[in-house]
Amino acid sequence: MRNFLNVAPTTVLVLVLLALTLVAFGMVRSRAMASVGGDSRKLHSLPNYYGYNAALFTAIPSLFVLVAWLLIQPVVIQNAVIEMIPQSAIAEGSSVSLVMSDVTRVANGLDAAVQAGAIDADRARNLSSNDTDVRALLAESGVALGSDVSPEVLAAAQRYRSMQGTGRLLMIAIVSTIALAGLLFAFRVTTEKFRARNMVERFLLSMLIAAASLAILTTVGIVLSMLFETINFFKLHPWQDFFLGTTWAPNFRGDSELSILPLLWGTLYISLIALLVAVPIGLFAAIYLSEYANGKVRAFAKPLLEILAGIPTIVYGLFALLTVGPFLVNLFGRGENGILGVDWMSGATSVLTAGLVMGIMLIPFVSSLSDDIINAVPQSLRDGSFGLGATHSETIRQVVLPAALPGIVGAVLLAASRAIGETMIVVLGAGAIARISANPLEAMTTITTRIVSQLTGDTDFASPETLVAFALGLTLFVLTLGLNVLALYIVRKYREQYE
Amino acid sequence: MTDLPDHTQPQRSLLQQDARTVKRNRAEKRFKMYGIVAIAIGLLMLAILLVTIVGRGTGAFQQTFLTLDVQLLEAKLDKKGDRNIEDIKKVSTFGYAPLMSAALEAKVATLGIQTELKPKAMADILSKDAAAQLRDFVLANPDLIGTSVEFKFLTNSRVDGYMKGRVSRESIANDKNINAAQLDLVDALHAAGALQTQFNLSFITGADASDARPEAAGMGVAMIGSLFMMLVVLILALPIGVAASIYLEEFAPKNLLTDIIEVNIANLAAVPSIVFGILGLAVFINYMHLPNSAPLVGGLVLTLMTLPTIIISTRASLKSVPPSIRDAALGVGASKMQSVFHHVLPLAAPGILTGTIIGLAQALGETAPLLLIGMVGFIASNPPDSIASGLLAPNSAMPAQIYEWAKRADPAFYERAWGGIIILLVFLVTMNAIAVLLRRRFERRW
Numbered sequence: 001m002r003n004f005l006n007v008a009p010t011t012v013l014v015l016v017l018l019a020l021t022l023v024a025f026g027m028v029r030s031r032a033m034a035s036v037g038g039d040s041r042k043l044h045s046l047p048n049y050y051g052y053n054a055a056l057f058t059a060i061p062s063l064f065v066l067v068a069w070l071l072i073q074p075v076v077i078q079n080a081v082i083e084m085i086p087q088s089a090i091a092e093g094s095s096v097s098l099v100m101s102d103v104t105r106v107a108n109g110l111d112a113a114v115q116a117g118a119i120d121a122d123r124a125r126n127l128s129s130n131d132t133d134v135r136a137l138l139a140e141s142g143v144a145l146g147s148d149v150s151p152e153v154l155a156a157a158q159r160y161r162s163m164q165g166t167g168r169l170l171m172i173a174i175v176s177t178i179a180l181a182g183l184l185f186a187f188r189v190t191t192e193k194f195r196a197r198n199m200v201e202r203f204l205l206s207m208l209i210a211a212a213s214l215a216i217l218t219t220v221g222i223v224l225s226m227l228f229e230t231i232n233f234f235k236l237h238p239w240q241d242f243f244l245g246t247t248w249a250p251n252f253r254g255d256s257e258l259s260i261l262p263l264l265w266g267t268l269y270i271s272l273i274a275l276l277v278a279v280p281i282g283l284f285a286a287i288y289l290s291e292y293a294n295g296k297v298r299a300f301a302k303p304l305l306e307i308l309a310g311i312p313t314i315v316y317g318l319f320a321l322l323t324v325g326p327f328l329v330n331l332f333g334r335g336e337n338g339i340l341g342v343d344w345m346s347g348a349t350s351v352l353t354a355g356l357v358m359g360i361m362l363i364p365f366v367s368s369l370s371d372d373i374i375n376a377v378p379q380s381l382r383d384g385s386f387g388l389g390a391t392h393s394e395t396i397r398q399v400v401l402p403a404a405l406p407g408i409v410g411a412v413l414l415a416a417s418r419a420i421g422e423t424m425i426v427v428l429g430a431g432a433i434a435r436i437s438a439n440p441l442e443a444m445t446t447i448t449t450r451i452v453s454q455l456t457g458d459t460d461f462a463s464p465e466t467l468v469a470f471a472l473g474l475t476l477f478v479l480t481l482g483l484n485v486l487a488l489y490i491v492r493k494y495r496e497q498y499e
Numbered sequence: 500m501t502d503l504p505d506h507t508q509p510q511r512s513l514l515q516q517d518a519r520t521v522k523r524n525r526a527e528k529r530f531k532m533y534g535i536v537a538i539a540i541g542l543l544m545l546a547i548l549l550v551t552i553v554g555r556g557t558g559a560f561q562q563t564f565l566t567l568d569v570q571l572l573e574a575k576l577d578k579k580g581d582r583n584i585e586d587i588k589k590v591s592t593f594g595y596a597p598l599m600s601a602a603l604e605a606k607v608a609t610l611g612i613q614t615e616l617k618p619k620a621m622a623d624i625l626s627k628d629a630a631a632q633l634r635d636f637v638l639a640n641p642d643l644i645g646t647s648v649e650f651k652f653l654t655n656s657r658v659d660g661y662m663k664g665r666v667s668r669e670s671i672a673n674d675k676n677i678n679a680a681q682l683d684l685v686d687a688l689h690a691a692g693a694l695q696t697q698f699n700l701s702f703i704t705g706a707d708a709s710d711a712r713p714e715a716a717g718m719g720v721a722m723i724g725s726l727f728m729m730l731v732v733l734i735l736a737l738p739i740g741v742a743a744s745i746y747l748e749e750f751a752p753k754n755l756l757t758d759i760i761e762v763n764i765a766n767l768a769a770v771p772s773i774v775f776g777i778l779g780l781a782v783f784i785n786y787m788h789l790p791n792s793a794p795l796v797g798g799l800v801l802t803l804m805t806l807p808t809i810i811i812s813t814r815a816s817l818k819s820v821p822p823s824i825r826d827a828a829l830g831v832g833a834s835k836m837q838s839v840f841h842h843v844l845p846l847a848a849p850g851i852l853t854g855t856i857i858g859l860a861q862a863l864g865e866t867a868p869l870l871l872i873g874m875v876g877f878i879a880s881n882p883p884d885s886i887a888s889g890l891l892a893p894n895s896a897m898p899a900q901i902y903e904w905a906k907r908a909d910p911a912f913y914e915r916a917w918g919g920i921i922i923l924l925v926f927l928v929t930m931n932a933i934a935v936l937l938r939r940r941f942e943r944r945w
Contacts, residue, residue: 011887017894061617063849068840070787071787074787074788103654104788106571124592144778180634197834198831199689201834201835204748204836205750205836207742208742208745208746208750209746210740211738211740211742211743211746212742212743212746212751212760213760214739214806214808215743215760215767215807215810216742216760216763217940218767218778218803218806219763219766219767219779221782222770222774222775222777222778225778225782226774226777226781229781242859268537280537281537281540281541282537282541283537284533284534284536284537284538285534285537285538285541287534288531288533288534288535288537289534289538290532290537290635291534292534298629301538301542302550303537304542304545305541305542308541308544308545308548309547309886310860310927310931311548311864312863312864312865312866312898312923312927313865313866313867313919314864314865314866314898314902314905315548315552315920315923315924316712316903317866317905318905318913318916318917318920319548319551319903320918321905322509322555322905322913323547323551327794354731360544360548364541367541372854391523391524391526391527392527392530392531393526393527393529393530393531394523394526394527396530397530411795414769417769417771418769420771421770421772421773421774422769423771423772423773423867423870424866424867424902425900426907427867427870428586428902435598445855448771448773450866451777451871452772452773452867452871455776455777455780455870456870456871456873456876459784469777470777470781473773473774473777476773476774477771477774480769480770484766484769485766488765488766489729
């Protein structure tokens, strides 16, 4: 609810801007028409372009400033307020960011209290912790605080509120000025000679470029967001332990051992089993579908196999946890009561469980990529082989597959990158125990599961136990990116060969 | 010198294969068989998966209800007797429990069932949510206070499991929630027709419930959360994706920047989804201070994730529009921009739409990034009351809700998780079917 209050004036501003844009369109279009006495043939561009031009000049710069303002204002305010908090106000075991979250909570609470009518705006501004119990006051209006409000926090919260209020007013003023200036500019330049279409098209083109650059921005965002937190992590935790240690034992009281090696082992082991399942099945399925199957079988089996790729991973996760896991326990565990009469497996979560299910998920991935690649092998190679008297299978093994090999390797690498980055199947099926062991019937854990467990629930961004997730994420990103680039390189190089 | 071989007489019949040919033919057959087996395994796995989902999930759409005649005593529910809704609201669910317990006792007496259970123990076969159910009913119909109404109460999840065969008399030996005498009562009530298992609409429309009340949990609110996320994805990803594709396909000069963008998009499509979750947590929640667990944040993260998919499919459909269309438009004096927006884009629209729907379906089933932005671990109890709260108030999403149930380690919740998967798959199948239909109906071969 409190966030709704923060957004409301912005929403109104956006609506006003939209209305202004419509007005600009109508006004400038009619001005253009008036300038030639209603004879649109005398205009340089079609009349609508004059309107579009005005609408763009009104809406785009102002909206751009608005978005930038909304992004920057919180940071500026936060930095200003943090300076107000003296070192002494930060309790033992606490941190600036925790105090800061207290400050925002109190400030938002005061906003909510004013909104609810519990106190009037004047009193909220001049509240001091000496004469009122702020915590009780806020509790009345539905804002629960973890502890009593210290005078420093209250003062900071007041500053926060006043800066936010001023910032909002300033934003409204500046954004509407820019919109009006844009409108005025478009109005002024509109004459019969004005090249409105060229202007609009240049504008549109720059917007198209901006949209295309978002891809770069996303990548930069991914890398930067993880890089900064990873650097913070390595300031708190030695990198030697992260890369070279052998134990993963996070301990939220501090003194954790956070090494990636056991996680990496679990990840690679599960991926290996998944590939051992997916690659033979997928490859043989692709060979059969592209070399042997007639049209009917192909039209029937190919889409059905591809359904496996469209099923959400959470479904596979549940399948691993509740169906495959218990089945494997029946097979390999439970001693005398089990199917094999052995007692090698105790829990449903294991490397084998997750690996098998992930393998099923990857079958269509391998098969449809390999199918494309096998189909791209020129028919003349096959014909040559048949002409020499080779059987169909000999042709496939000795001519088609060697020719398609680089592409198939690329497909397998892409599948491997999928397997390494897969989350839900391993979260539900692989278990949570970090260990380096060769027994596939034991539970192990992976990089992705640890990211999930370190970042869900209450997180404190000042502790290495939380920040390690970013280092893990960056490692995962680099790992999968490397595999993808390698795979794409191999596939691309191979394609050029035959085209 | 050796003699030339005698070619007048064939050494053997052509119809008889020599040992090597037999071997080669056998290898050929074996090889073909491997392919058939591989496809069979793949299809078998699909079949097992679907049978498991349907077999385990359909139970969630059925629920066991107990029909009782409840006396809505005025003395308990509305002491002042003026039907003031504020006064009635003051009676908590604890005020309703005795009414239900009395109704059950009366039912047992009328039906002539012999039981040694105390009324309190008898009432334990009802759901912990039953009193809240009755209270909501009374608050909606205050005029009925003072009368006797026939009401269908949810039963405890153990009773429900017993009726569905999930819980047996052996399996409850160590169960504190139910005992054999209560099951005897359940059998008797079932025989008398008071206890029935029937279709349960509230699983589809209702909200999640706490750990102790699996029988009351539903998917409805999570569905609304997913809906809002998909709206955000559609509103952002479609225009941005189309704009980016138009630039790359129609305008971009071949230079380093364009190359970088293209490689970037290809790589983003293969970045693990959880990395997008980390990005969302770091940028949208930590930096921009957007609220945790909000469908808006989920939608933003899924937008970034879906963009590459949409861009790739949009570029393919733009590419499939023949250059003659562009040339013709340019020939009659259209600008480059006009030829693209007036002619190429409308012709590519069906393909773009198909790609967008498939991208949305992918986003709908995605779970991992939602875990990191906090869309699990709480109970989304109320449907949002406005668009703003739908976007900003904490909510769950369908796959996150399924994960949440799967984590609770209770067979009754597992059943609901499978049921949730059926609902999720119905949505995905519908979306993909629409995409296929669109493609069949509008796709043009040039």
